[in-house]
Amino acid sequence: MLDAGSRAASVQRDGARVVIALSLPARAFAAVLAAAGAVATAFRENPPASDAAEHFDYLASLPEGTAINHHRSNKVEQGRLAGVEIDSVDGTARVRIKLRKEDRLLPVGLCTEVQVIDDPGTLKARKQTLVKDPEFLACALPGVDTTSLSATTRLDCVLVGVQRTLEGELTAREFGAGDDEAVYEGNLQGIVRARDIGGTKDAYRSALVPAASEDGDAPIAASVPKVAIFDGARAFNNWRSRWPDSNWLVLLDRGLPSAPDGAAAVNQGYATRLAESDALGDLDIPAGVETLAYLERQ
Amino acid sequence: MTPSLHDTTALYEAAGSLQLDRVCVQDEEFQRFSLAVRELQSRLGDDASDSYWQPVLRRLRRARWELATVPLPFSYAGFEISEAVTYLTDRLSDCEHVFPAHAAAAREVTACLAALPEGNADPLGPAVRDIPFEPPGALLLNNARHAGAVEEDLAGPLGLAVLTPAQLPGSAVYSTMAVVGPGCWFPVHVFTAPKAREIRVVQFAWLSDPPIDARIFAGSQMGGGSSSLAAHGGGSQGATLASAELLPVTNWAAIAAGTGGSSDMQDERPDTVSAYLLLLASEQAVYLEAEEGSRAYVAELGSSKELHMVPTRSIQPGTYLVNRVGGEGDYIPAIADRLLGAHAPGLRAAQQRWKEPLRELAASIGVQGMLSRLEAAGSERANRANLRRWLSAGSIRTEHLADFAALLRVAGLQEETDELWRDMEVIDQAHRRAGQRVRALLVREILEGDTRELEVRGWQDYDVEEIEGEGALRVARVEDRHPDPLRVSTRLTRQLLPVDRDLWQG
Numbered sequence: 001m002l003d004a005g006s007r008a009a010s011v012q013r014d015g016a017r018v019v020i021a022l023s024l025p026a027r028a029f030a031a032v033l034a035a036a037g038a039v040a041t042a043f044r045e046n047p048p049a050s051d052a053a054e055h056f057d058y059l060a061s062l063p064e065g066t067a068i069n070h071h072r073s074n075k076v077e078q079g080r081l082a083g084v085e086i087d088s089v090d091g092t093a094r095v096r097i098k099l100r101k102e103d104r105l106l107p108v109g110l111c112t113e114v115q116v117i118d119d120p121g122t123l124k125a126r127k128q129t130l131v132k133d134p135e136f137l138a139c140a141l142p143g144v145d146t147t148s149l150s151a152t153t154r155l156d157c158v159l160v161g162v163q164r165t166l167e168g169e170l171t172a173r174e175f176g177a178g179d180d181e182a183v184y185e186g187n188l189q190g191i192v193r194a195r196d197i198g199g200t201k202d203a204y205r206s207a208l209v210p211a212a213s214e215d216g217d218a219p220i221a222a223s224v225p226k227v228a229i230f231d232g233a234r235a236f237n238n239w240r241s242r243w244p245d246s247n248w249l250v251l252l253d254r255g256l257p258s259a260p261d262g263a264a265a266v267n268q269g270y271a272t273r274l275a276e277s278d279a280l281g282d283l284d285i286p287a288g289v290e291t292l293a294y295l296e297r298q
Numbered sequence: 299m300t301p302s303l304h305d306t307t308a309l310y311e312a313a314g315s316l317q318l319d320r321v322c323v324q325d326e327e328f329q330r331f332s333l334a335v336r337e338l339q340s341r342l343g344d345d346a347s348d349s350y351w352q353p354v355l356r357r358l359r360r361a362r363w364e365l366a367t368v369p370l371p372f373s374y375a376g377f378e379i380s381e382a383v384t385y386l387t388d389r390l391s392d393c394e395h396v397f398p399a400h401a402a403a404a405r406e407v408t409a410c411l412a413a414l415p416e417g418n419a420d421p422l423g424p425a426v427r428d429i430p431f432e433p434p435g436a437l438l439l440n441n442a443r444h445a446g447a448v449e450e451d452l453a454g455p456l457g458l459a460v461l462t463p464a465q466l467p468g469s470a471v472y473s474t475m476a477v478v479g480p481g482c483w484f485p486v487h488v489f490t491a492p493k494a495r496e497i498r499v500v501q502f503a504w505l506s507d508p509p510i511d512a513r514i515f516a517g518s519q520m521g522g523g524s525s526s527l528a529a530h531g532g533g534s535q536g537a538t539l540a541s542a543e544l545l546p547v548t549n550w551a552a553i554a555a556g557t558g559g560s561s562d563m564q565d566e567r568p569d570t571v572s573a574y575l576l577l578l579a580s581e582q583a584v585y586l587e588a589e590e591g592s593r594a595y596v597a598e599l600g601s602s603k604e605l606h607m608v609p610t611r612s613i614q615p616g617t618y619l620v621n622r623v624g625g626e627g628d629y630i631p632a633i634a635d636r637l638l639g640a641h642a643p644g645l646r647a648a649q650q651r652w653k654e655p656l657r658e659l660a661a662s663i664g665v666q667g668m669l670s671r672l673e674a675a676g677s678e679r680a681n682r683a684n685l686r687r688w689l690s691a692g693s694i695r696t697e698h699l700a701d702f703a704a705l706l707r708v709a710g711l712q713e714e715t716d717e718l719w720r721d722m723e724v725i726d727q728a729h730r731r732a733g734q735r736v737r738a739l740l741v742r743e744i745l746e747g748d749t750r751e752l753e754v755r756g757w758q759d760y761d762v763e764e765i766e767g768e769g770a771l772r773v774a775r776v777e778d779r780h781p782d783p784l785r786v787s788t789r790l791t792r793q794l795l796p797v798d799r800d801l802w803q804g
Contacts, residue, residue: 023514025313025491028306174303255467255491257616263514270516287522288313292515
């Protein structure tokens with residue numbers, strides 16, 4: 001499921017979206033695992049502010065007062081941008097940020113510690129722990145800057161389904177990652193970073209959308225999510241037209257009465273496909289899992 | 299409740315390595331009866347649709363279906379075989395005169411049925427007992443009608459859980475599951491999303507059972523290889539009857555006629571509405587208004603429990619519908635009246651006071667005449683659908699005061715507009731509070747409570763203290779839905795209506 005989410009986040013076709021449909025013996029954890037794969041891949045392939053100079057220029061272009069997160073080691077604090085200054089002594093350009101207790105002047109090399117908050121809401125005054133399970137995340141996502149993943153906001157993935165169920169699966173501490181010496185416990189929310197889970201306004205990489213909700217509940221973001229994951233027939237049938245420019249991952253539990261409705265919609269898309277897709281081509285699909293992938297016009 | 303990762307892994311393992319076997323049993327007497335039913339149907343040809351034969355065939359089909367799907371002795375009283383024989387004997391007493399060509403076949407089939415309980419045969423029960431169940435084990439029945447007796451007489455002593463397909467989505471994984479009846483009588487998910495590592499299909503040998511295609515997508519790949527599922531061993535070779543022939547077919551025409559529904563959609567009398575007809579696991583029918591904006595509470599059970607107020611058009615078999623049992627009409631007004639207390643009679647009288655003259659006027663000048671007058675009186679939203687809703691007993695007030703004022707002007711009650719609008723507002727608020735109470739009850743009993751009994755039986759009553767007398771809410775699984783809306787009297791909507799068991803047999 002991690003691989004399916006990862007593939008859905010990485011494949012790109014001009015003018016077409018990839019639709020990956022899986023029928024499963026059980027839906028539990030499938031969507032959140034796929035979301036973890038999608039978020040990690042989207043982050044790996046397009047890390048935020050990988051070019052410090054480019055990011056510095058971006059920050060410099062923003063108006064003073066723009067809400068930001070400043071993260072250092074495993075702490076994050078919210079504040080405001082206060083412009084760019086040139087040091088009169090050494091001529092170094094620095095971005096000024098206003099935190100609760102102090103101002104800081106960060107040179108180009110440190111400006112990637114500053115990330116803009118897309119949805120500032122109410123800024124928090126206190127510092128808080130940025131990464132809840134740092135060892136778990138480090139082992140689960142080798143080679144990924146987990147601090148940056150946790151501190152930055154970008155909507156890479158939307159996850160449509162039963163909100164209560166998905167929240168329960170995201171926060172279930174049923175996962176472990178480790179090395180030769182230890183196994184660390186954690187949950188998938190540390191990777192998926194779905195928006196507003198547990199009443200927090202932390203930086204996010206994805207958003208949950210209740211399948212039964214109205215269109216007004218869709219997350220608003222400037223960027224197009226790489227992947228829309230539809231957990232169940234109702235999610236797919238009600239919401240798929242909302243993200244025409246994203247790749248779609250459809251997960252249907254064959255044991256639910258609604259599965260044929262979802263399959264009918266998938267089959268309709270398949271009947272009018274642009275082409276087959278090899279998005280899952282070399283994956284080792286477990287027994288009992290049915291897969292279909294095709295390209296559809298956006 | 300979120301299933302654990304461990305449970306989920308077990309489900310994937312079961313699907314990936316399912317062992318599917320068949321246990322075939324013989325019973326010549328039952329086979330003879332089953333073939334005699336087919337022979338009679340075949341001989342009747344077009345006469346089968348005659349009102350003389352329809353109830354006869356329904357009773358025979360019901361007996362055949364229950365004996366083939368329930369692993370209890372043929373003498374089990376719940377099958378009502380002796381009652382069926384009495385009924386058939388009586389019903390067919392003049393067959394020699396009315397349909398002499400079919401009389402011999404009718405006598406033959408009745409005699410076959412009468413012979414079944416006499417030998418106290420129990421072909422399916424011992425076949426189930428002989429299965430070496432690895433605990434935990436389960437017994438899957440096609441429906442819950444005789445689940446209690448099966449649990450008491452067969453499954454309980456063997457330590458087996460008795461289930462129906464509707465319960466499987468939320469079920470854990472069993473080691474061994476006996477499925478009573480050919481696989482094609484069950485939803486495919488019983489086998490494609492199995493809740494057991496080993497499934498034994500227990501069926502009569504003379505029933506056919508084609509392989510099951512596990513795929514739901516066109517052009518898909520199935521992990522692990524084959525997408526076709528067929529039970530091994532004890533094959534049903536030599537089958538003489540197609541299993542599909544035995545499947546119950548709901549007789550919608552008879553059910554609609556017996557519950558007051560009409561397929562005449564041109565009937566636009568003001569006291570009738572367009573409504574969906576649903577059949578419930580409580581062996582009752584209910585009509586739900588089909589008009590835009592009509593909604594009802596449903597619960598979905600299974601791997602994730604959900605509770606929604608949904609448009610009536612979207613209610614499908616498998617969901618659980620919330621109804622009122624005892625008393626007339628919907629449960630929300632009943633609870634609202636309780637909340638309104640002593641004010642309820644006066645407020646309800648006010649609600650009727652502005653509707654009555656409008657209904658009388660509509661009957662006199664027609665819908666188009668009403669719309670013209672309402673438009674002239676300042677209504678901006680007067681159209682056929684809205685007018686029908688405004689005049690219906692269930693509606694409380696219009697959404698906009700301007701429309702309400704126009705209605706009262708046309709009714710000649712314009713001087714009471716403010717007072718009646720306030721009264722209707724009070725009723726409306728009581729309805730909202732009633733809805734909140736119902737939701738709280740359902741959250742407590744269904745989302746947070748133990749729903750095993752509800753899932754086994756298919757329905758359950760929940761007491762609501764706010765409903766007077768024998769008031770309760772009945773949550774019942776929707777088993778089937780009439781393919782088209784029907785016209786029905788407004789007083790019949792949201793009422794639980796009895797349905798003859800035979801009418802489920804087509």
